[in-house]
Amino acid sequence: MNQFPIGEHISQEFNSELGGLRRQLLTMGGLVEQQIIDALRVLREGDSALAEKLDQADQEINQLEIALDEAGSHILVRRQPAASDLRLIFAILKASSDLERVGDEASKIGRLFLSLPIQERDPAGFHEVVRLGEAAQNIIHGALDAFARVDANAALTILREDFRIDRDYESFIRQSITYMMEDPRTIRRVFNSLWIGRSMERIGDHAKNICEYVIYLVYGKDVRHARTDEIEKLMHTRPGTSK
Amino acid sequence: MNQFPIGEHISQEFNSELGGLRRQLLTMGGLVEQQIIDALRVLREGDSALAEKLDQADQEINQLEIALDEAGSHILVRRQPAASDLRLIFAILKASSDLERVGDEASKIGRLFLSLPIQERDPAGFHEVVRLGEAAQNIIHGALDAFARVDANAALTILREDFRIDRDYESFIRQSITYMMEDPRTIRRVFNSLWIGRSMERIGDHAKNICEYVIYLVYGKDVRHARTDEIEKLMHTRPGTSK
Numbered sequence: 001m002n003q004f005p006i007g008e009h010i011s012q013e014f015n016s017e018l019g020g021l022r023r024q025l026l027t028m029g030g031l032v033e034q035q036i037i038d039a040l041r042v043l044r045e046g047d048s049a050l051a052e053k054l055d056q057a058d059q060e061i062n063q064l065e066i067a068l069d070e071a072g073s074h075i076l077v078r079r080q081p082a083a084s085d086l087r088l089i090f091a092i093l094k095a096s097s098d099l100e101r102v103g104d105e106a107s108k109i110g111r112l113f114l115s116l117p118i119q120e121r122d123p124a125g126f127h128e129v130v131r132l133g134e135a136a137q138n139i140i141h142g143a144l145d146a147f148a149r150v151d152a153n154a155a156l157t158i159l160r161e162d163f164r165i166d167r168d169y170e171s172f173i174r175q176s177i178t179y180m181m182e183d184p185r186t187i188r189r190v191f192n193s194l195w196i197g198r199s200m201e202r203i204g205d206h207a208k209n210i211c212e213y214v215i216y217l218v219y220g221k222d223v224r225h226a227r228t229d230e231i232e233k234l235m236h237t238r239p240g241t242s243k
Numbered sequence: 244m245n246q247f248p249i250g251e252h253i254s255q256e257f258n259s260e261l262g263g264l265r266r267q268l269l270t271m272g273g274l275v276e277q278q279i280i281d282a283l284r285v286l287r288e289g290d291s292a293l294a295e296k297l298d299q300a301d302q303e304i305n306q307l308e309i310a311l312d313e314a315g316s317h318i319l320v321r322r323q324p325a326a327s328d329l330r331l332i333f334a335i336l337k338a339s340s341d342l343e344r345v346g347d348e349a350s351k352i353g354r355l356f357l358s359l360p361i362q363e364r365d366p367a368g369f370h371e372v373v374r375l376g377e378a379a380q381n382i383i384h385g386a387l388d389a390f391a392r393v394d395a396n397a398a399l400t401i402l403r404e405d406f407r408i409d410r411d412y413e414s415f416i417r418q419s420i421t422y423m424m425e426d427p428r429t430i431r432r433v434f435n436s437l438w439i440g441r442s443m444e445r446i447g448d449h450a451k452n453i454c455e456y457v458i459y460l461v462y463g464k465d466v467r468h469a470r471t472d473e474i475e476k477l478m479h480t481r482p483g484t485s486k
Contacts, residue, residue, distance in 0.1 A: 086319060086320055090316065180427065187423050187424050225305040
């Protein structure tokens with residue numbers, strides 16, 4: 001079963017190799033999603049034991065990225081992939097590098113949490129970053145789903161979502177500055193949530209990157225530095241190869 | 244002249260294509276280095292006109308990354324590169340993605356600077372981040388140099404440097420928090436330099452990534468998640484392919 005309906009491959013074996021690469025990526029995506037969920041639970045419930053587990057999960061994700069890179073290279077060396085297959089392999093390798101960085105952010109949250117004195121591990125202090133984190137989790141989930149279904153329209157929808165997280169993040173920073181100015185005793189506490197908020201924003205950015213790879217996969221066009229209206233125009237004027 | 248002494252290619256044409264790819268990367272590296280230098284000048288001299296130019300230079304760098312990706316794909320499609328050549332192409336493409344992000348950080352510094360009210364553009368307020376930035380510039384320069392010379396030993400030296408920048412960055416943050424607590428009127432000003440300091444730290448991280456690709460190029464081993472002592476051990480027990 002080839003769920004990436006791009007190109008027809010003469011070789012069944014090659015097909016199954018590509019399928020395997022894709023499955024590896026989605027497995028990695030599942031682990032990364034679980035890590036974000038766990039990081040959010042750490043913050044919501046003040047769960048220190050779970051915070052310790054985040055670093056361990058990150059090492060597993062790192063190993064998966066290395067394995068994916070190696071598997072991708074082997075396919076490239078042994079086969080002579082057509083342009084569209086090459087695009088698929090590239091997109092998978094790039095997405096895996098973004099997922100690895102998302103894993104880094106989640107484990108950074110765990111380490112930060114563990115570095116706090118017990119009295120600062122109060123879930124009440126993380127209310128706002130948890131909201132940012134839920135938004136980040138949503139768009140990572142959506143981005144992986146769009147990748148699995150090679151759905152450029154879904155990817156475009158998520159690209160627009162990311163601008164919203166960026167806006168929320170900015171207003172979160174402005175609010176944090178206000179808190180600190182009003183009551184300097186909160187500075188240290190506000191700082192902790194600022195670092196976590198920054199990780200959430202970056203998770204959103206990686207989701208955005210993954211969506212851009214989906215559009216690259218379907219339209220063959222690198223849209224990393226394009227505005228969303230330019231991407232929309234591309235999608236209206238050029239039929240996707242998977243449509 | 245092939246300055247990448249890895250593998251002997253039967254085809255002269257292929258050789259010159261690889262050389263071209265490499266030159267494109269080094270051109271990109273030169274532009275990125277200049278952008279860091281310009282960002283530092285903006286901070287040192289309060290030069291608003293130059294700050295505006297940073298964004299423009301970033302767009303040029305973005306286009307270079309896209310062009311490199313395309314050139315790399317074409318080579319992969321047309322040739323059947325041997326494992327060592329594939330490694331070179333991979334390393335170039337990965338390094339170009341890091342350079343592109345360095346360019347993003349530099350133009351972010353320009354935008355932040357321009358968003359400040361005139362009285363906050365005072366170079367006196369940026370003294371500490373400029374020091375961080377000089378260290379970042381140094382290690383980017385060293386990383387590009389190690390890449391150009393495929394010098395794994397130089398790359399390892401720089402990997403150790405990056406830990407020092409990370410330490411300096413952390414003490415900079417601790418100091419910033421102290422300033423704010425002592426005089427809450429400085430909060431907004433300190434925040435500006437915090438964002439800039441964060442960009443400098445990330446530039447250091449990208450330099451570190453580039454060094455890891457050099458070691459990957461020479462030793463064929465992905466060391467992205469290895470500790471420096473593990474890398475040293477690898478370099479002592481396994482002769483590099485370029486040695």
